[in-house]
Amino acid sequence: MSIEEYEQGQPFPGTVARTIEESKPAWPAPRRSREGSPNILFVVLDDVGYGQLSCFGGLVDTPNIDRIAASGLRYANMHTTALCSPTRSSILTGRNHHSNGVACIMELATGYPGYDGRMPFENGMLPEILVEQGYNTFSVGKWHLSPSEDNTPAGPFHRWPLGRGFERFYGFLGGETNQWYPDLTQDNASVRPPSTPEEGYHLSEDLADQAIKMIVDAQVNAPDRPFFMYYASGAGHAPHHVPKEWADRYAGAFDMGWDAYRETVFDRQKELGLLPHDAELSRHDPDVPEWDTLSDDERRLYSRMMEVYAGFVTHADHHLGRVLDTLEKIGELDNTLIMIISDNGASSEGGVSGSFNEMLFFNNVPEDFEETLARIDDLGGTKSYNHYPWGWTWAGNTPFRRWKRETYRGGVADPFVVAWPAGFSARGEIRSQYAHAIDMVPTVLDALDIEPPKAIRGVRQAPIEGVSFAHTFMDADARTTHTTQYYEMFGHRSIDHDGWRAVCPWPGASFTESAEVGRKVGDPITAELLEQLDREGWELYDITEDPSESRNVASHHRDRLEKMIALWWSEAEKYKVLPLDGSLQSRLATERPQTSKPRSQYVYYPNGSVVPAFAAPPIFNRPYSIEADVDLPSDRVEGVLVAQGGDAGGYSLYFDKGRLTYVYNYVGRDEFEVSSPDPVSSGRHVIRFEFEPTGEPDFGNGKGVPGKAQLYLDGALIASTDFPHTTPFLFELEGLSCGYDFGAPASSGYEPPFEFTGRIHSVTFDLAGALIKDDDTEIARLMAQQ
Missing domain, CATH: 3.40.720.10 (Alkaline Phosphatase, subunit A)
Structure with a gap:
């Protein structure tokens, strides 16, 4: 017996009567590809x-x-x-x-x-x-x-x-x-x-x-x-x-x-x-x-x-x-x-010199050639971010x-x-x-x-x-x-048309040549600058004869170049390229629609999904605290309460043989640690880490604020030390995990996932206090991570 089918949305071709005996079925046709479709x-x-x-x-x-x-x-x-x-x-x-x-x-x-x-x-x-x-x-x-x-x-x-x-x-x-x-x-x-x-x-x-x-x-x-x-x-x-x-x-x-x-x-x-x-x-x-x-x-x-x-x-x-x-x-x-x-x-x-750890570049930390050379055999491995x-x-x-x-x-x-x-x-x-x-x-x-x-x-x-x-x-x-294709990226423009190519580089033909005229990547293009660029900033190449853009023939074909420039503007109007924007600072500072309201408190629960790095609490260059409500077992108290990042930069709050420890990893170079002098007793406790800035950041040299790091147990201070500097902008691009360490460990003291052996009721970050920002370096980071 054949099945009758009909296109969804079309009238039902069968019969619906009082009983099945009197009715006739038909089915919405499933989506099928053409026979032999690749x-x-x-x-x-x-x-x-x-x-x-x-x-x-x-x-x-x-x-x-x-x-x-x-x-x-x-x-x-x-x-x-x-x-x-x-x-x-x-x-x-x-x-x-x-x-x-x-x-x-x-x-x-x-x-x-x-x-x-x-x-x-x-x-x-x-x-x-x-x-x-x-x-x-x-x-x-x-x-x-x-x-x-x-x-x-x-x-x-x-x-x-x-x-x-x-x-x-x-x-x-x-x-x-x-x-x-x-x-x-x-x-x-x-x-x-x-x-x-x-x-x-x-x-x-x-x-x-x-x-x-x-x-x-x-x-x-x-x-x-x-x-x-x-x-x-x-x-x-x-x-x-x-x-x-x-x-x-x-x-x-x-x-x-x-x-x-x-x-x-x-x-x-x-x-x-x-x-x-x-x-x-x-x-x-x-x-x-x-x-x-x-x-x-x-x-x-x-x-x-x-x-x-x-x-x-x-x-x-x-x-x-x-x-x-x-x-x-x-x-x-x-x-x-x-x-x-x-x-x-x-x-x-x-x-110009490459990097063993990209996080150095993102954080304005100067590369140390001798340090990188000493780790040449680690390039490409789990300890690198090269x-x-x-x-x-x-x-x-x-x-x-x-x-x-x-x-x-x-x-x-x-x-x-x-x-x-x-x-x-x-x-x-x-x-x-x-x-x-x-x-x-x-x-x-x-x-x-x-x-x-x-x-x-x-x-x-x-x-x-x-x-x-x-x-x-x-x-x-x-x-x-x-036959025609426009290009635009951060104000750098070009257009291909019938085998010819016009290019208007922004801020210049190279970083060196840009600096010679006082321009750099991210400079905004003003109306006055734009007029100047359209008068004298375009180059012209005959790609059929010169595919590598080696011979700028703009001075020999001015009429053609002017038509190409006009064509670029026409294409720009057609395809929503305007307003032309060479800036980076203003793009970074743009306020965008958010699905949730701004907050200063973040609450996490154990063994949930990894929180993406960009959505984790922004603890850089500000006072913050991490408070964990936990039950500790009577034996083998160990494991991670919360961690973010990895061995190229990050932090971890964890127990090791009963001792509460917070490790802060500065771009893979330094591990700063504060730890309780004695194991913590079993039972329910409120664990708290606090960071209080004690000085100003040195963004130009890749150093975030110094500060005092303190551990509290049920409201009582049990350990304190000073961190001479912190990461200014970005940890390794691993998300935040609660109850275990998701990826590479920020601390050399354990191997992930190092799951917590007790019970976590909640972990709360409190980000009270003013944030110190540096937009230029944040721009460099975003530009590189694409």
């Missing part, structure tokens, strides 16, 4: 430059990405927005980043339509479209597309992955996380990693495990149902964490230095056909020291930093390969449309100028690989047509023969702004259909 896999790399992957001429081995390139296509002319969240918003919606309200990172949103960080629901995401076409939809890895103030276990959740069309999610919500001890979310709840680094845990492996599980679960239960997976590994964003044996594979591979690296990679890119044979290598960047001017120790340290980064990316590629192997095993690899892209160019947040120097950033973007956050091609031209063996027969070829991240969604819809929906969940949809490049899959000579 799976879709988006792989989004983080901070990986054009000249790093081996299939783009780079010296970082990525055999599994190479494998996909060999079975499909490499696009030599793909572009992004120059920054993380903006590009990811474009990848998933097919709209420009300002149209999505994601002008920069979510943490620096301002109250204008292109800048508010609230991605509008009229800009539907690809999973929202495909789930209605009968697809399973999975997100694994980095999100960073919801307002940061919403990313707590209290939500709201409507801009988390499950609120934007994904059926399953496993990953992290912010811009970066510790690869050994990540802050993980599964669907809409915080979860702990399944094992520890000592047991072999690493986030890249965990993400692959979860991706495989999602794919296999779907295949076992609905083998005819295709899936869309958004696979966004944290590699290669700092911290560059990787098992030592993977970094050791590159021992000596980068001893030639970044200058020679560029020459080698540039030659390889020409041989591969990614660049014309008469292309020029862009100039030596004024901000980067020449390799030959460095000391032997500097070269040894910086080479190892690059070895660790390369091992990190290769390790992530290996685990991506496990996902690909799974698809092959279940017979789905050939009918999977795969697109692999980086979100922006290589990252320069490591500074990033390479910007000489490797510059080299990683070969052959282009500059890097992430700037709209020269080093920031916006990125590696891109497409394969779909069952969908097109081209193998191992290169495509030179212009494309942008906003083109990925319309290309998928074109390949699937799906019209963009007029409405999603009752919300009328805005037009998709990208264009399909599916017509280039089988035609290397097909014309470029994406």
